[in-house]
Amino acid sequence: QVQLVESGGGLVQTGGSLRLSCAASGRTDRNYAMGWFRQAPGKERVFIAAIMWNGDILPYADSVKGRFTISRDNAKNTVYLQMNSLKPEDTAVYYCAAERYLDGTSYYSAREYDYWGQGTQVTVSS
Numbered sequence: 001q002v003q004l005v006e007s008g009g010g011l012v013q014t015g016g017s018l019r020l021s022c023a024a025s026g027r028t029d030r031n032y033a034m035g036w037f038r039q040a041p042g043k044e045r046v047f048i049a050a051i052m053w054n055g056d057i058l059p060y061a062d063s064v065k066g067r068f069t070i071s072r073d074n075a076k077n078t079v080y081l082q083m084n085s086l087k088p089e090d091t092a093v094y095y096c097a098a099e100r101y102l103d104g105t106s107y108y109s110a111r112e113y114d115y116w117g118q119g120t121q122v123t124v125s126s
Contacts, residue, residue: 002026002098002115009094009120012086016124020081022096022117033102034072034079037110038092039119045095047108051079058107064090086124093119 008020022034031053039045049070050058057070067086072079079096097113106112 002028002030002032004096004098004115004117006094006096006117006120009122011123011125013125014087016086017082017084018086018122020083020094020096020120020122022079022081024077024079024098028077030100032098032100032115033107034070035097035099035102035107035113036070036079036081037095037097038090038122039095040092043092045110047110048094049081050102050107052102058104061108083122086122088124088126091122091124093121095119 003025004022006022008018012018033052035050036048037045038048047061048064049060051070051072067084069082096117098115099113103112
């Protein structure tokens with residue numbers, strides 16, 4: 001079992017930046033791939049970014065490519081999402097997720113991930 005806790009969300013103006021963190025606890029001795037998803041009100045949870053245990057980054061969602069960067073610090077059991085050039089359409093609850101056996105062909109599907117955090121709200125004002 002892995003427990004995930006996101007932090008770093010908040011209110012920011014268009015063009016601003018935020019860095020989200022996701023701290024893992026529990027069976028962190030196992031090698032988990034980590035992902036970030038987001039869910040806007042009334043919409044489905046959608047993939048943003050994913051990173052393998054060894055630091056390999058899988059393709060970003062087109063909507064955030066070039067603006068968001070995922071990274072991880074295995075010594076701190078933490079994964080990050082650096083978000084730059086934020087837009088109002090980035091407003092959502094952001095979730096991190098963990099999966100021990102992430103399929104490289106379906107990493108963008110929320111169903112692939114077994115563990116989820118509670119989410120952190122990001123609001124971008126226009």
